[in-house]
Amino acid sequence: MNLRPFLRDDLTDLTPYHVGQPPHRVKADANESPFDLPPEIRHELTEAIAQLQFNRYPDPSSDLLRAQLCEQLRVDKAEIVVGNGSDELIGNFMLAFRKPEACVSFPTPTFSMFGILAQVAQIEAVGLPLDDRFDLDPAAWKAHLDAHVINLVFLSYPNNPTGTNFSTDAIREILARPDTLVLLDEAYYEFSGHSLMTERERYPNLVITRTFSKAYGLAGLRVGYVVAHPEIVDELNKVRLPYNLNRFSQLAATLLLKRPDRLAQHLQLIRSERERVFNALKAIEGIYPFPTDANFILFRTDSPAPDVFQRLLDHGVLVRNLDRPGPLKNCLRITIGTPEDNEMFLAGLRG
Ligand SMILES: Cc1ncc(COP(=O)(O)O)c(C=O)c1O
Incomplete structure (x- = not known):
């Protein structure tokens, strides 16, 4: 079969994600x-498996896990979405807010999935070089964002692979823009102790993602979550696949949260x-x-x-x-x- 006529030209140079x-x-x-x-949680999980209904779909909204997260983070259930790793949620965010005039921006170097997912979602994507201290350059960001009508900004906080936390003043300057939604990826938050979670009331355009893959040691079960304004959560839920998080992962993450x-x-x-x-x-x-x-x-x-x-x-x-x-x-x-x-x-x- 000749696949050529079916191929997307914009994906020609994209190689499938692979780590040797x-x-x-x-x-x-x-x-x-x-x-x-830890062995105690492994044991609890093993016992719980005996009760799990593998023939039924999992809870589509991961209610128990979301309830546990709400308690810990002191946020409302309407402000949380969970996903099959935070990668999935970053992709959902791109899909939910992709518009012809939108521009995805991120600093470089940063987490490669921001660029890959933007390319897959067919959104213009621009990387802005970090300064020599691996921090954001506020003047360059302002000039760049001013040139676009709708901005989707992705910041890894702390940044992978540099390990730095960007200056909060520079982030707030971006957050203060009415033309911009900011996805702050706090995958490594637990190691840094720095978060902008409390700024969400001031900046409803702030979307925070976190993951169980790093500090919680659950990379093999793929669990991540978003904390955002309920209206943003509604949009994410429109593009999220039903039953995106399997029963087993929902359970393991819920149990882990009970063992701080x-x-x-x-x-x-x-x-x-x-x-x-x-x-x-x-x-x-x-x-x-x-x-x-x-x-x-x-x-x-x-x-x-x-x-x-x-x-x-x-x-x-x-x-x-x-x-x-x-x-x-x-x-x-x-x-x-x-x-x-x-x-x-x-x-x-x-x-
Ligand atoms: C900044 C950043 N965000 C997200 C992820 C992926 O997280 P998850 O396993 O929840 O998809 C990584 C993994 O390396 C990362 O470095």
């Missing part, structure tokens, strides 16, 4: 948690390891780590990044090679793991 997984002992390439589900003590312990360990690894990196000749608020560290090397990547892999440690011309030249990203994981990484780097 060569054999490794330490997985430090995707900002996941090194801690799997576990999360706090893990966060404390990751934060102290982050500081230890950062200082150790600084002490290695030819390695330059960037300050971070997330569970990963971006670092530049004097040696070519592909060589460093391979040396680490030979040592059993898989990191992300972000090397490309521009601000990420010779840069790699390491996800903070257990103290043992981090030691292996540092030993591999010291060679």
Whole structure:
């Protein structure tokens, strides 16, 4: 069959999302948690499976999970949507607000899905370079947004892969614009402790996404959520697929939310390891780590990044090679793991 006439020209240069997984002992390439589900929750889940009705569709609105989130976040149920990972919700947001005159904007470098999902949704997308401290340049943002009638702005806070939290004044300047909706992706919020959640009353155009994939250690079950004004939530629900979150994931996330003590312990360990690894990196000749608020560290090397990547892999440690011309030249990203994981990484780097 000749598929050519059916193909979308605008997707010709898009390659399906793929991350290589060569054999490794330490997985430090995707900002996941090194801690799997605690045995008590695993046990509770196993028991609950016995009662789950696999032949019936799950609750289409994930009511129990949303109720639990509302209690924790002190927001109304009408302000929450849950999704099959926050990726899905970012995509839903693009679909819900795509209009011919809309422009998607994000800083660069940032989370690659913002650009990919905009391309898939056929919206004009523009990346604005971060300044040399990896912060937003307010004048450049103002000039860019002024040139468009409808703006959809995507900010990862803290930013992946730089690890930085943008200046709140710069974000507020964007939020104050009546022509702009801002999706603030707080996937790494738990590690930074900084959020703009309380600003939602002042800025109804602020849409916050969070995920269970990082601090909560539930990447394998794909659960994310949006907190936004009910009118925005209504629009998201129009494009969200029914039953988007399966029964098992709804249950696991609900159970995890009831165990904040576990999360706090893990966060404390990751934060102290982050500081230890950062200082150790600084002490290695030819390695330059960037300050971070997330569970990963971006670092530049004097040696070519592909060589460093391979040396680490030979040592059993898989990191992300972000090397490309521009601000990420010779840069790699390491996800903070257990103290043992981090030691292996540092030993591999010291060679
Ligand atoms: C900034 C950012 N947002 C969202 C995600 C994906 O989250 P989820 O697993 O909830 O789709 C990631 C994953 O790396 C990320 O870095």
